Amino acid sequence: MPTTTPTSVQLYSVRDAVAHDLPGTIARLAEIGLGYVEPYAFHERTDEFRRAFAAAGVAAPSGHAPVLAAEEPAAIFDAAAALGMDTVIDPFLPAEEWRTADQVARLAERVNALAALAAERGLEFGYHNHAWELSTRIDGRHALEVFVDHLAPGVVLEVDTYWAAVGGADAPALLTALGDRVRLIHVKDGTLDGDVDRQQPAGAGEVDVPAILAAAPAATRVIEFDAYGGDVFDGIARSLAWLTEHDR
Numbered sequence: 001m002p003t004t005t006p007t008s009v010q011l012y013s014v015r016d017a018v019a020h021d022l023p024g025t026i027a028r029l030a031e032i033g034l035g036y037v038e039p040y041a042f043h044e045r046t047d048e049f050r051r052a053f054a055a056a057g058v059a060a061p062s063g064h065a066p067v068l069a070a071e072e073p074a075a076i077f078d079a080a081a082a083l084g085m086d087t088v089i090d091p092f093l094p095a096e097e098w099r100t101a102d103q104v105a106r107l108a109e110r111v112n113a114l115a116a117l118a119a120e121r122g123l124e125f126g127y128h129n130h131a132w133e134l135s136t137r138i139d140g141r142h143a144l145e146v147f148v149d150h151l152a153p154g155v156v157l158e159v160d161t162y163w164a165a166v167g168g169a170d171a172p173a174l175l176t177a178l179g180d181r182v183r184l185i186h187v188k189d190g191t192l193d194g195d196v197d198r199q200q201p202a203g204a205g206e207v208d209v210p211a212i213l214a215a216a217p218a219a220t221r222v223i224e225f226d227a228y229g230g231d232v233f234d235g236i237a238r239s240l241a242w243l244t245e246h247d248r
Contacts, residue, residue, distance in 0.1 A: 005217070007243055008036035008061065009236055010186065010224035015040075017233075023052040030056040032237045038184075038222050040064040040091070043079035050083055061220065062087040062158070062184055064128065067114055068107075077121045087124045087183060089158045090114075095132035098143045108150030115155045126156035126183065131194060134167030134174075142169055148178060158222070160186040161212045166194040172208065175215035184220040185212065187239065196226035201238035203246065213247050221247065 009029060011018055017025040022045070029037060035058055042049050042063045053060060060083050065076045067090045080088045090111075097103055111127060118125035133144040144164075148157070159182050164171045175182055189205035191198045202209050202223070213221070223239045225232055 005247070006036055006061065006220045007034065007240060007247075008038050008184075008220060008222045009034050009240075010038045010040070010064070010222050012040050012064070013223070013225040013228075013232055013236060022048055023055055026052040026056045026058060028233060029236070030058050032233065033240055034223075034236075035059065036061055036220075038062050038064065039083075041066075042083060043076045046079040046082055053083070060085055062089060062222070064089050064091040066090060066092070067125065068093060068110060073114055074117060077118050077123055077125075080118075080123055081121045085123065087126065087156060087158075088118060089126050089128045089156075089184070091128045092130065093127075095136070098133050098136050098147075101138050101146060104138065104143055104147045105150050108147055111155055112150075112152040115152060119154060124154065124156045124183065126158060128158040128186070129160050129163055129167075131163045131167035134164050134169040142167075142174070144169075144174075145177070148181065151181075155181070156183040157181050158184040158186065159216070159219075160188075160224075161209075162186065162188040162190065162199070162207055162224075163194075165207050166192055172211040172215035175212065175219075180218070182216050182219050184222055185216050186224045187212070187221050187243065188224050188226070189239075197229065199225050199228055201235050201242060203242040204238075210246060213243075 115125040134142045136143040189207045228235045
């Protein structure tokens with residue numbers, strides 16, 4: 001049964017190919033059957049991305065950029081708007097910024113302010129986790145959960161379900177608790193020891209991908225590999241085929 005939610009792919013998965021041949025990379029992903037992509041650092045190559053997307057007939061509803069560290073975050077949001085995005089996601093804040101309740105509250109304040117700036121351009125803004133936002137506990141709760149307590153209603157999340165599981169979270173239960181704030185999920189599989197070199201196509205590893213999908217039925221699925229032992233385009237194609245068959 002075909003998927004009922006959009007399926008995209010994080011271009012970081014094919015970063016070497018993007019660096020070598022951006023238009024050819026986007027065209028190859030379109031040939032695999034992906035009509036959506038999630039670019040990273042898109043503000044650095046906005047015109048190139050625009051041309052490549054138009055040539056391949058794909059769209060980028062979301063993208064990653066280091067907004068929280070940017071001197072001119074408005075320029076990133078302007079680039080996102082120019083590429084027709086709906087959502088900008090900051091993909092990374094280091095573990096040392098997630099250690100205390102006060103730190104997490106300050107992070108949320110920064111994110112709330114940036115979300116207001118994004119909204120001026122018709123965009124949503126949010127955050128993407130790694131493992132440490134879950135492995136770090138504050139008063140017995142995942143740091144990510146404490147973070148969410150302080151977020152304005154319009155701030156969204158992109159939950160990397162692999163890293164959530166590696167960080168010790170019950171990923172399906174986390175998604176259920178976070179609810180509609182989760183607009184996107186990174187779908188990846190592998191071993192739960194966090195060894196990215198052992199990542200596998202969806203459904204082939206230790207992550208409970210079916211339960212994750214069921215817990216976030218409306219979230220856009222974004223295929224991603226941090227690393228892959230074989231041809232990553234083949235891995236992406238296998239993940240897409242698995243999602244097409246199993247994501248109901």
